[in-house]
Every structure is written in structure tokens, then in C-alpha cells.
Amino acid sequence: MIQERMRQVRERMDVSCKKGSRDPSDVVLIAVSKTKPVEMLMEAYQAGARDFGENKVQELVEKSDVLPKDIRWHMIGHLQRNKVKYLIGRVWMIHSVDSLRLAEEISREAVKKQTTVNILIEVNVAREESKFGVMAEDAENLIREISVLPGVYVKGLMTIAPYVEDAEKNRKYFACLKQLAVDIERKNIDNVSMNFLSMGMTADYWVAVEEGASFVRVGTGIFGERDYGA
């Protein structure tokens, strides 16, 4: 089941790569495995998944302890500063940095552990009240402030688009994130690159790929509906 769903998602990504003149090797499928048991992650692993996304620190830590070591773990959820220390050294990329204080904490822990951490800046392109993320017009300033911190490297941008039935409605937000990345890249800020765009979920990942996504974060489309319990 998981294998078949992954095949379908990959197929749809390939179609979008053709449409958007993208090289398929530039687009990585992140299997968003939050709330799912390790057995299901293992099934996805056996079907070729090597990038997994989680939104809770404890869950990421527990799963990464028992699953194969060649998995790249992505922290995609809102992150509290007091939990940063558990992630450093485990996580391949943190997608959800939207404040200087959080970046400072990541930097401190990275230096302490003598390592470096790659991060993306979460941007609230749709300006939704309920969402985390920096406003587009504030992104450059935040990135400039983070760029001087030791041990932490800004590698691109991430957005969580609104929930929509019609994926086409989010195309403008994906294009907006891409344009913002192009604009920031042009500023040539030291230690900053805009190589990665994390955008697109089950409801709209194929549109995001057409608009330039380098990571799509697909949960339900691979693992089925989530049960958050009572």
C-alpha cells in the first residue's frame, strides 16, 4: 500500500518536472511520518524513502534512534527553543525557523556540539493569521541577522500554503516563495544560499513542483489519514 502510494506520488512529481522543465533529481520527496508507527516508516524506507519529516522533537528523536542511520531527518514543525538541543546532531535540516531567537539557540547548540546545522526560513506567504512564519517583507532582514551566527546556515525558504481543495489556488503562493528566494539570492549575503525551497503537501505538491519546489512534504498521500487520538 505505502509502496504503491509512493510510486503514484513520484509519478506525479515526474509529470510536474516535465511540465516545469525541472530535473527530477532536484526535487526530493519527504515522507511526512508524524503520528505513524515505525513499522510504516520502515515500509516506506524499503520502498526507497530516505527523507522523513516529523513535526515533534520527541517523536523525531525516538524514531531516529531505531530506524536506519542513512535516513535524513527533517524537522518541519514549529520548534520551541528549549527542545533545540535534542535535535542537533540528528536532524539533517530544520525547515521551520522564523525568529532570530530560535536561530540563536540553534547556533549556540551547534557550536557547543562542534557541528553545523542547515536551516530554512519559514515564510507566511499567504499571510494567514493562524500560521507561523515570517512575513515575506521581513525575511531578508531576518536572514541577514541569522547569517552572522556561527554554526547555522540558511539554505533556502519554506512555506505552508493554505489548505485548499483546488491545488491551483496555491500556485501564486508557491511562485511568490520562489520569487522571494530569487530576490534574496541576488543580495549575495555571506553564508546564505537559496538552493532549497520546501513547499507543497498532499493537496498540492504537484503544483509546487511545477513552481520550483526542491522538497515536497507529503504525509497523507503516502501513509494515509492521520489519527491524532482523543
Ligand SMILES: *Cc1c(COP(=O)(O)O)cnc(C)c1O
Ligand atoms: C503534516 C505536515 C505536512 C504533510 O501534510 P499532508 O497533508 O498529510 O501531506 C507537510 N508539512 C508540514 C509542515 C506538516 O506539518
